[in-house]
Amino acid sequence: MNKTFRAHPLMIFNFLKPFLFVLLIPLIRGLIQYAASGEYDSILYFEIMLLIGLFAIGFLRWWCFKLILNEEKHTITVVSGLFFRRTAKINVDRLSSVQTKQNPLEYILRAVTFRLNTEAGSLDKSDYEFKLSVKSAKEVSTLLYGRGEQKKIRFSLLKIAVLAATTSSAFTGIIVGVPLIYRAGNLLEIAISDMLLNELNNLSQKVETYFPPVVNTICIALLLSYAVSFFYSLFKYLNFQLMLGKEKIEMRSGLFVRTRTAFKKAAINSVRIEQSFLMLLLRRFAMRVSVGGYGDSRSKSEVVIPLEKGQEIRKHFAEYLPFFKCDTGVFIKPRPTAINRSRFLFFPGIYFIAASVTAIIIGKRFEDFTRFVLFCLIVVCALIFVHAWFCLFECFKGKVDFGENVFIRSRKGFRNCELYCPKENVGEIKLIRFPADMWHHTCRLRITIRSERADSLCVRHLDYETVKKTVNEYFNINA
Amino acid sequence: MKENTLPKKTTLLWQIRIIIITFILVAACLYFEPLFSFLKIFAIVIGIIGIILAFLYLPFFFKSYKIILSNDAVIVKFGIIVKIEHIMPYKRMIYAQSFETPLARIFGIAAVRLKAARSYLLVAEIEKEAAQTIIDFLAEGELNE
Numbered sequence: 001m002n003k004t005f006r007a008h009p010l011m012i013f014n015f016l017k018p019f020l021f022v023l024l025i026p027l028i029r030g031l032i033q034y035a036a037s038g039e040y041d042s043i044l045y046f047e048i049m050l051l052i053g054l055f056a057i058g059f060l061r062w063w064c065f066k067l068i069l070n071e072e073k074h075t076i077t078v079v080s081g082l083f084f085r086r087t088a089k090i091n092v093d094r095l096s097s098v099q100t101k102q103n104p105l106e107y108i109l110r111a112v113t114f115r116l117n118t119e120a121g122s123l124d125k126s127d128y129e130f131k132l133s134v135k136s137a138k139e140v141s142t143l144l145y146g147r148g149e150q151k152k153i154r155f156s157l158l159k160i161a162v163l164a165a166t167t168s169s170a171f172t173g174i175i176v177g178v179p180l181i182y183r184a185g186n187l188l189e190i191a192i193s194d195m196l197l198n199e200l201n202n203l204s205q206k207v208e209t210y211f212p213p214v215v216n217t218i219c220i221a222l223l224l225s226y227a228v229s230f231f232y233s234l235f236k237y238l239n240f241q242l243m244l245g246k247e248k249i250e251m252r253s254g255l256f257v258r259t260r261t262a263f264k265k266a267a268i269n270s271v272r273i274e275q276s277f278l279m280l281l282l283r284r285f286a287m288r289v290s291v292g293g294y295g296d297s298r299s300k301s302e303v304v305i306p307l308e309k310g311q312e313i314r315k316h317f318a319e320y321l322p323f324f325k326c327d328t329g330v331f332i333k334p335r336p337t338a339i340n341r342s343r344f345l346f347f348p349g350i351y352f353i354a355a356s357v358t359a360i361i362i363g364k365r366f367e368d369f370t371r372f373v374l375f376c377l378i379v380v381c382a383l384i385f386v387h388a389w390f391c392l393f394e395c396f397k398g399k400v401d402f403g404e405n406v407f408i409r410s411r412k413g414f415r416n417c418e419l420y421c422p423k424e425n426v427g428e429i430k431l432i433r434f435p436a437d438m439w440h441h442t443c444r445l446r447i448t449i450r451s452e453r454a455d456s457l458c459v460r461h462l463d464y465e466t467v468k469k470t471v472n473e474y475f476n477i478n479a
Numbered sequence: 480m481k482e483n484t485l486p487k488k489t490t491l492l493w494q495i496r497i498i499i500i501t502f503i504l505v506a507a508c509l510y511f512e513p514l515f516s517f518l519k520i521f522a523i524v525i526g527i528i529g530i531i532l533a534f535l536y537l538p539f540f541f542k543s544y545k546i547i548l549s550n551d552a553v554i555v556k557f558g559i560i561v562k563i564e565h566i567m568p569y570k571r572m573i574y575a576q577s578f579e580t581p582l583a584r585i586f587g588i589a590a591v592r593l594k595a596a597r598s599y600l601l602v603a604e605i606e607k608e609a610a611q612t613i614i615d616f617l618a619e620g621e622l623n624e
Contacts, residue, residue, distance in 0.1 A: 075618045085584065088576035089618040120573035120594035127574075 005067040005140060008111040011131040015058040022050055057082070065130065069143050076116070076144070078128050088128070092144055094118055096291055097263035099126070100137055104256055112137045112260075145262060151244040153316065155306050160240055163286060163306035164233035166276040173225030176232050211375045240306060244320060249289070249304065267291050270421035270449045271324050273313065277386055277414060285310050287317070290455050323422040327403025332470060334398055334461045335442060343436070343461055344395040348388035355380045386414060398459045400445060400467075402474045408447050410459045419457045421449050428456075429471055433464065443467055483546040488586045489604040490541045494533045495582065501529025546602055548613075553593060555600060571595040575614040579607075593617065 026046035034040045061082050068077040074092045079085070099115040106112055114137055115126040132140065185192035204216035235255050243250040250262040272288045279285060287305035305313055317324050334340060359377040363370045390411040397416075401407040406426050409418045428448040437443050443464040448456040471477070508522035539559050547554040552568040572595050579589040588604040591613055602613070 073619045081578070083581050084578060086576060086578045087614070088574060089614045090574035091618045094573050118573045118594075120599070 001071055003069045003071070003139075003143065005069070005132065005136045007062055007065045007067075008109070008131040008133045008136075009062065010106065010109055010111045011065065012055070012058040012062045014131065015061040016054050019054050019057070022054065023047060026050065067130070067132075067140070069140065071143060078116070078130075090116070090118060090127075093264075093266075095144070095264075096267045097261060098141060098144060099262075100141070100260040102134075102258040102260075106131070107258070110134045114140070141262060145245065145248040145264070153242040153244070153305075155240050155242075157238075159307035160237050161234060162278065162282065162284070163237055163240075163303065164230055166278050166286070168226060168229035168233045170222040170225040170229065172232070173227065173229035177225060177228040211371050215372060215375045237303070237306065240303075242304060244316070251304065263291050265321070268321065269425055270419060270455050271317075271321060272455065273310070273418040273420075275416040277389075279307065280389075280416065282307075284308060285313060287313050290449065321420075323405040324420050325405065326401045326407045327405055328401055331399040331401050332445075332459075332462055332466055334395055334459065335440075335463055340440065340442065340461050341395050343440070344391045345388055348384050348391055351384045351387070352381065355384065390414060390416065394460065400447070400459055400462070402470055406447060408445075408457045408459060410457050412457060417457055419447070419449070419455065425449055429475075431464070431467060431471070432458075437461070437464070441465065483548070483605070483609070485541050485544045485546075485603055486588065486606055488588050488606075490538050492583060492586055492588065492604060493537050493541070497529055497533040497537065501525060501533070505529075541603070544603060546605070548616075553600065553602075553613075555602060557603075565600050567593055567595055567598075567600045569617070572617055575617045577610045577614055 026043050029046070030040040030043040061080070064080065064082050064085075066077075066079040068079070069075075070077070075089055076092055076095070077087065077089045079087050095116060096119055097117045099117065101113040101115070102111075103113075110133055111131050112134055114130055114132045116128040118127050120127065181192050181196065200217055200220055201213075204213045204220055207216050209216065236257075237253050238255040239258075240253040241251070243252070247265055248262050249265060249268075250260065252258070252260045269290045272290065274286050274288060275284070276286075284307045285305075286303060286307060289304050305316070308316075314324075334344075355377060359373050359380075363373045366373070390413075393416050394411045398410045399408075403423075405420060405422055407418070407420050409416075411417060426447060426449065428446075430444075430446040430448070432444040432446065433442075434444075440461070441464050442461045444458055444460045445462050445467055446456055446458040504525045505522045508518040508525065512518045512522070536559070540557065543557050543559055543562075545554075545556040547556070551570075552566050553572075554567075555565045557563055572593055574594055576592045576594060577589045578592070583589060583604055586604075587607050589607050589610040590604045591602040591610045593600040593602065593613075602610075605613075
């Protein structure tokens, strides 16, 4: 049985957007007329006529737009276009995700932005994006993924705040904050950026430390940027809810802009358990799933659990996702010899020596900047020690398991990471050997997941012969 | 294995399109010819290219067009000077999309775009019913299995 849905009238404005530039034509005409003869006429009349014409086209395009759902055949048909008619028929099984977004205006008008995503979507764009009424959106979601019982998991504000803190950075804050300040300044015709810089200078001069005032300025600027990024993430993840259905996973989040994302369990390519430095101190983990052709990018990894104990995560998902477990229990681990363990600290050691030597040279060359150089050295050393910490994690906790599911645990940058995926989702296994590896009969093992996102994880200094034998047996390779 | 060719209407549609475009370009060149005299040569060259395209190249090009629906893939073969064979396995296909211009609607034909991850296969205008059959077959037939 076919069920037809129409778009929300708000979509008329979406159809208008690409043609709004047309409104400039009467204005340009008037300017030319004024320059030539010193007079202008009928600008308003033409503007109104054009606006009516645009609205008429927008209305007709909205009228032509249809979404047809066939429950029996499990297909979704999108019909659009006034003169250039487009009809797309998508099998529901081929949808990688369905996303609904609601901004404050849409909330008032009871509308949502509905996105259909498949792996065939173009870069940074959903396959289909349209406005539906809240009622229709709910009905479409139910028809697509069925009613079924859902297990609802809520997370406390503290957990959301920790997630926001760990996913925020000063760099993101700068990217988000600077254009905002610039635009607000332009809009209000106030030099907000200059005022802000003056305030920063005043504040940094008031704080007296061993380090020069420029250090204070940098620290305050970075802290402010981090705070911007933190609040941005916090509002993004606020009100985070996870719904576990029989076949689908749904996430809801957001305070001002509400986002709702649903995808089939079968669309999950891999599961990642991550632990940042802050989470390490709290002894908690975050869980992400990677789904193909999702969201604003070719593929996306979505936070499913913001912060939880490892045992709790397993309790929720061990049965729900069959590949979220180690099969054999026979792990390949880095060799437990003293030399091999010391190799994990080789690069942090090199970085430490290089940073110290560079600081000494610069300090001697520019004696007026000694305190500033010392400050930089302290920051760099702190980062190196954190890096060394994660390297030691890889040394003692890193391991790989090849069973019906593949499991790999290691570090990725400044994060501890566990990756789970079914055997058929393994895209590439790479054995890398540097001269030192050949000398010590070891290798690095990198596993890449077969997905658009191509998640990968690497464990270093594993016994080469063991890895080679296991991989050959696992994939029935006669080498 | 089912082999399909394009209907004659497709050639006619494209001939009309090419003629309209050629006419507009030639008319524009002749209109501005009093200002730039070299546009007269442009108009002649565009006219000749348009006629060659519409009455020589297009009929042969669309004659070479073959759509094969095998058990595992859609194969589209075309080309006169450069021969192209595009194979798209059903398994890699995500969904199909048809689109029709006002002129194509008058002729009762529609083009089909078969979309796969990171690529697509464009089938030139075929009968509307045939296009619908392909879309239904891909959305309901193979993909359901």
